[in-house]
Amino acid sequence: MAALIDAIDVKRKMFVEFENSPFCCLESDISTPTARGGQTLVRLKMRNMLTRAVFDKTFKASDKFKEPDLQTVEASYLYSDGDGSYFLDQESFETLSLNETIVGDALDLLVEGVIIQIDKYNGNPIGLQLPQLVELTVTYTEPGVRGDTAGGSVTKAAKVETGIEIRVPMFIKEGEKVRVYTETREFAGRA
Known part of the structure; x- marks a missing residue:
């Protein structure tokens, strides 16, 4: 009991x-x-x-x-489809399915293989916790032009592999991996 x-x-x-x-x-x-x-x-x-x-x-x-029957397990992101998002439990190797309401906008930061924490209640997934930082590849950004630093703004928009747009420094090029804070969705550095 x-x-x-x-x-x-x-x-x-x-x-x-x-x-x-x-x-x-x-x-x-x-x-x-x-x-x-x-x-x-x-x-x-x-x-x-x-x-x-x-x-x-x-x-x-x-x-x-x-005391609730809560458990937190490590899982890696596999893929998402119309029915939900799928994760592989790192201990039992079972596939866990989470619906859209549980995952929310976390998909904007998930790429295949990222390790996250899944909260379970009575053995059923009820929520997830993202890591502090994720590594994403820049798929599109304008080239930085010398002299673009006027006005104090030294960042530019960049689209990453998950589809979201973040602000990055001028020296970041397409194809580079960058680290992004999951809480604020801000550039944290090169990967």
Whole structure:
């Protein structure tokens, strides 16, 4: 049986199960009453891991939560089609299928073979975490022309193999591999 966690012990970034769904605690605030006999209350700001909805709820300090059956596995990106995106679990070598709502705009940064983290709840994939940096090949960019640095702008637009456009320094040419921050989608350097 899963361990029970008191509401007062729930801290930021902890995972708990509430109403048969996994939640991640974003904030925890404990309010202790000044009157005798008053109950200690815990206000939790939590994100539902399945729907991504965020809500605030107040619990008694003695309320109990189950520990969710969450697991994070490494997987490599294989391909995407009309039915979803497919990943290869690096431990069990099974193919995991994630639908478009779970993957979201992460496809803009995924190329074949990239290792990501997949979150599973009760054995089913519910989300993914991209690495901090990915390497992408520049497929199109205008050649840098001497003197284009007027006005302080020393970057130009470049299209990468996944189809997104990023800003790169003037010296980057077509065919070069660049590193891109997955969170901000900004140029991080040559690969």
